[in-house]
Amino acid sequence: MQIKTKSDRFIWIDIMVTLLTLELMAYFYYGVRAVVLASVCAVVSVIAELVCLRFMHRKFTADDLGCVSDALILSLMLPAVLDFRIAAIACVFSVVAAKNIFGGRLNMIFSPAAAAYVFLYTSWKNQLLMFSEPHVRTGVFEKASSLVSSASNSFNINGKMNVTDFEILLGSVSGPAGAVSILLLAVAAVVLLFRRSISAGAFIGSISASALMALIVPASVTRAASVKYTLVTNMVLFASVYIIADRRIAPKREYYAFFYGFFLAACSYILVITTAKENAIVIMSILFTPVALGFKNLEKHIELVQIEEQKEAEMAAAAVTDGEEAADEE
Amino acid sequence: MKNRKTAVFDGLLGDNTVLSALMVISPVIVCGNTLENAIALIYAFSAITFFSVVLSSFVPRRLPYAAKIIFYAVIASIVYIPVKTAAREFFPEVVTRVGIYFPLLAVNSLIVVQTEAKFFRMKRGAMIGSLVFCILGFDAVMLITAFIRELLAYGTICGRLVDADTLISGLALPFGGFIFLGLLCGLYRKVRSAVGHDSDNTGGDGNVSGN
Amino acid sequence: MFLVTELLSLLATNLILTQALGTSTLFIAAGNKKNLLRTAIAISVFTSVGSGAAYIINRLLPDGLSDLTLLFYTLIIGIIYVLLLTALYFIGSESFGNTRKYVHVSAFNCAVMGTLFTVTERADTYPQLNTFFNFVLSGIEAGAGFILAAFILTAAYRKLNSAKVPASFRGFPAMLVYLGLISMAVYALR
Numbered sequence: 001m002q003i004k005t006k007s008d009r010f011i012w013i014d015i016m017v018t019l020l021t022l023e024l025m026a027y028f029y030y031g032v033r034a035v036v037l038a039s040v041c042a043v044v045s046v047i048a049e050l051v052c053l054r055f056m057h058r059k060f061t062a063d064d065l066g067c068v069s070d071a072l073i074l075s076l077m078l079p080a081v082l083d084f085r086i087a088a089i090a091c092v093f094s095v096v097a098a099k100n101i102f103g104g105r106l107n108m109i110f111s112p113a114a115a116a117y118v119f120l121y122t123s124w125k126n127q128l129l130m131f132s133e134p135h136v137r138t139g140v141f142e143k144a145s146s147l148v149s150s151a152s153n154s155f156n157i158n159g160k161m162n163v164t165d166f167e168i169l170l171g172s173v174s175g176p177a178g179a180v181s182i183l184l185l186a187v188a189a190v191v192l193l194f195r196r197s198i199s200a201g202a203f204i205g206s207i208s209a210s211a212l213m214a215l216i217v218p219a220s221v222t223r224a225a226s227v228k229y230t231l232v233t234n235m236v237l238f239a240s241v242y243i244i245a246d247r248r249i250a251p252k253r254e255y256y257a258f259f260y261g262f263f264l265a266a267c268s269y270i271l272v273i274t275t276a277k278e279n280a281i282v283i284m285s286i287l288f289t290p291v292a293l294g295f296k297n298l299e300k301h302i303e304l305v306q307i308e309e310q311k312e313a314e315m316a317a318a319a320v321t322d323g324e325e326a327a328d329e330e
Numbered sequence: 331m332k333n334r335k336t337a338v339f340d341g342l343l344g345d346n347t348v349l350s351a352l353m354v355i356s357p358v359i360v361c362g363n364t365l366e367n368a369i370a371l372i373y374a375f376s377a378i379t380f381f382s383v384v385l386s387s388f389v390p391r392r393l394p395y396a397a398k399i400i401f402y403a404v405i406a407s408i409v410y411i412p413v414k415t416a417a418r419e420f421f422p423e424v425v426t427r428v429g430i431y432f433p434l435l436a437v438n439s440l441i442v443v444q445t446e447a448k449f450f451r452m453k454r455g456a457m458i459g460s461l462v463f464c465i466l467g468f469d470a471v472m473l474i475t476a477f478i479r480e481l482l483a484y485g486t487i488c489g490r491l492v493d494a495d496t497l498i499s500g501l502a503l504p505f506g507g508f509i510f511l512g513l514l515c516g517l518y519r520k521v522r523s524a525v526g527h528d529s530d531n532t533g534g535d536g537n538v539s540g541n
Numbered sequence: 542m543f544l545v546t547e548l549l550s551l552l553a554t555n556l557i558l559t560q561a562l563g564t565s566t567l568f569i570a571a572g573n574k575k576n577l578l579r580t581a582i583a584i585s586v587f588t589s590v591g592s593g594a595a596y597i598i599n600r601l602l603p604d605g606l607s608d609l610t611l612l613f614y615t616l617i618i619g620i621i622y623v624l625l626l627t628a629l630y631f632i633g634s635e636s637f638g639n640t641r642k643y644v645h646v647s648a649f650n651c652a653v654m655g656t657l658f659t660v661t662e663r664a665d666t667y668p669q670l671n672t673f674f675n676f677v678l679s680g681i682e683a684g685a686g687f688i689l690a691a692f693i694l695t696a697a698y699r700k701l702n703s704a705k706v707p708a709s710f711r712g713f714p715a716m717l718v719y720l721g722l723i724s725m726a727v728y729a730l731r
Contacts, residue, residue, distance in 0.1 A: 104705075
């Protein structure tokens with residue numbers, strides 16, 4: 001089943017609305033610093049996009065604003081106290097190396113936000129994985145006085161989180177500025193699914209694989225706790241909505257997208273329980289790019305075969321009609 | 331058709347060994363992250379390649395292709411021994427740091443592929459000229475890559491600290507080398523097409539020949 | 542679960558993605574599925590048989606003559622090269638003209654020679670790996686790693702050579718950046 005193509009601009013607006021809502025939540029917990037970080041990311045991305053398009057002799061259109069949503073996705077995965085320069089470098093990297101080198105929005109291969117995140121992970125891991133506590137507001141140009149590791153890290157190591165379910169739902173736990181607001185993310189996922197702005201197959205595949213793996217090979221004392229914590233930590237929900245189910249990256253056909261999301265999430269769960277790797281799902285999304293491309297190649301091949309079959313059928317039908325007409329004339 | 335004089339210089343600019351033909355890229359990607367490494371590798375690559383190709387040019391042409399290639403590789407492996415001994419004197423730390431990439435220079439494409447495909451089809455004088463420019467092509471790319479990567483990744487130039495406060499440590503790693511070389515390669519093509527060296531500039535598959 | 546961890550470790554020890562060994566050979570091979578499979582098979586033969594022979598040479602060569610290692614490895618590869626060509630000639634002399642080019646491409650390159658040196662280096666660091674079986678196994682692993690990297694590149698081949706990619710970056714530069722990004726994710730796994 002292939003869902004009718006929806007305009008890229010409408011998809012972008014839907015995604016932006018949900019991202020801005022998450023950004024509002026980030027403002028609530030971390031103050032103006034989170035908003036400034038997101039703005040820096042957005043502005044740098046737009047400038048980088050403009051420069052790249054200029055080099056490619058293309059005009060900047062409304063469709064090219066996709067870089068803003070990628071910048072917001074990235075900023076929501078970062079600690080609110082991250083150095084602005086580092087965030088800016090990551091944005092330039094995402095726009096130039098992960099997107100426009102391959103032809104930009106017309107020929108997307110990687111999720112720019114995921115690529116930029118992994119880039120930060122490999123170059124500034126310490127800064128990336130240390131967070132300020134929720135409700136601790138740091139001034140725009142101040143350095144945070146005390147930083148803590150994320151709640152995901154504590155789950156990966158101890159198999160439990162020392163926070164209430166209510167706090168988890170509202171996102172009042174240490175972690176990336178926007179990726180921990182579980183209730184809001186769940187609402188965003190439902191809205192985007194109903195509006196068909198994300199790949200349902202990839203999203204459902206990812207969530208079901210995470211839940212299933214957590215049930216079969218529990219990472220906590222009880223299976224229920226394992227499933228619960230697996231879904232809310234390590235940016236599983238956030239990445240499932242904005243990275244894995246990204247329509248530009250995931251396979252078009254829903255059942256291929258399901259398997260893509262399913263195996264991606266299953267592999268990242270295994271990585272989390274074997275190596276305690278934080279936010280493994282984002283790293284895995286880059287490693288699964290060839291799988292998504294493989295599925296897309298298969299889809300293209302199937303489409304070509306179907307077109308050929310249709311043509312042959314039409315030609316055969318035309319031949320039959322001609323034969324009948326000839327017989328009538330005789 | 332290119333004239334012979336231009337063809338001799340091609341290895342450096344028009345048809346750069348690394349950026350155009352993508353030969354000998356592994357040392358650039360992995361070890362081209364500091365100027366110290368780069369200088370040691372430039373020395374080793376230049377010495378091994380130059381002497382190996384020149385000595386290989388005396389191997390009889392009548393031999394079967396496979397036999398000739400084995401001879402060339404064996405000659406390079408023999409040339410490698412004194413080069414390594416000298417390198418241990420001049421760059422003792424770098425030789426250890428560079429590790430397996432040092433001996434791998436002896437099986438580079440200029441020796442095992444380009445000898446038959448390009449150099450030995452030329453007269454000896456032209457061959458030596460072309461070889462020198464091919465070697466210089468590698469050396470130039472190695473130096474540029476190492477300089478920029480060292481500056482951005484470690485904030486140093488030839489081991490001396492410079493005033494850089496945001497360092498991109500990933501650039502010193504192999505993946506940084508891949509991405510940086512990809513960008514440099516694209517930039518090189520852009521410049522080459524801008525100066526009219528490559529009128530069509532279609533990209534795609536060029537002449538890649540091993541290593 | 543075992544399969545996934547094995548696959549991840551194959552990625553994490555992949556010679557192309559972590560050490561850039563044999564990248565250009567990969568670029569040649571990825572252009573055509575038939576080329577890819579045959580080159581990968583030829584490289585696997587060289588790496589596995591070569592690694593076994595490298596183990597024997599390492600045992601026989603005195604420590605003081607370590608500079609001769611390269612020469613002996615070259616001779617090993619040379620012998621395998623000749624034997625493989627001879628075998629191909631006798632197996633199918635008609636198709637020999639087509640198949641020999643894969644052996645030519647695979648014999649002396651960084652992928653093969655790099656494997657022999659990497660396996661030896663690893664055995665020096667971890668003495669428990671210094672067995673004939675482990676050398677051959679590492680050689681096979683290197684061949685499998687090459688195939689895996691080739692599939693990774695083949696999946697994106699059409700997109701990387703698409704007309705939508707800027708002309709200056711189409712083909713090799715885009716391939717390098719693509720492999721770089723995958724290599725970056727592999728590094729993040731460590």
